[in-house]
Amino acid sequence: MANKENELTCPEKVQAIHYNDNCMFPVNSAAEVGSKMAGPGYKYSDYFTELSKDHDAMTHVLFGRNLRLNVALTLWRRNASELVAYLIRIEDTGVLLDCLPVITKSLQDETPCVSLGCCVDLLPQVKSILTSEYEEHLIVVLHWVQSVVKKWWPELSTNGKPLLDSCSEDRNLQVMKQQLKEFWVEGPQLSLVPGTTGEMAKAIESYLSQLH
Incomplete structure (x- = not known):
């Protein structure tokens, strides 16, 4: 009899577990995530993309500036007139x-x-x-x-x-x-x-x- 009672109660427990799972993870959760990604938050992610590009551009500018300053230092140590000619040339x-x-x-x-x-x-x-x-x-x-x-x-x-x-x-x-x-x-x-x-x-x- 105990086994029969277990056989009767187990499906109920399984059904309850499935019910709880559905409450925690709705069937259409993936669709909701997709809709959120397509919403305002996803739209403004372009801002961060542009910001990243700006930082890349700034890094490139600073690298170029540092390179030119190193050249300027070398020319200054060699001859001041060469430095002046370099400054005029690079503008x-x-x-x-x-x-x-x-x-x-x-x-x-x-x-x-x-x-x-x-x-x-x-x-x-x-x-x-x-x-x-x-x-x-x-x-x-x-x-x-x-x-x-x-x-x-x-x-x-x-x-x-x-x-x-x-x-x-x-x-x-x-x-x-x-x-x-x-x-x-x-x-x-x-x-x-x-x-x-x-x-x-x-x-x-x-x-x-x-x-x-």
Whole structure:
């Protein structure tokens, strides 16, 4: 009799188990998952895909920047004029801004390794940064201009006999003087900017206003 009772109760237990399974895992659960994947959550997954692409692009840019900076360092150690020629050739504003502080520091030394001719060649590219909306970029450029003006101010300010030895240097001096006059078209606007940028612009303007 016990076996018969077990035979009668077992199907009921099995049926109950199936019922509970159905409650926990509905038959149409796969369809619901599919519908959720096709819903708003799935749609916005495109955002993460685009974000990943942006990060890949940024990694590529930083890798390229680092590679160019390594080249710039090698050229700087070899010859400053080679570095300037490289900066002009690649036309990379970011690399130029990274290198300008080093060139500026050299101009402040008693025996700079950067010639007047190098500064003449570099000035047009530096001028293009003068309209930047970023103050740190403007400060880097103004520091460089200020160092150039102070370094060759005795030669730039004279209207008499050239103070430089060679004809090529004298020619570079005349070109630099003319470029500085044209360069400072944005000067009056920068002088009105509050803070460090405005103060530096006023200091440079006090020099350049004396050029004839």
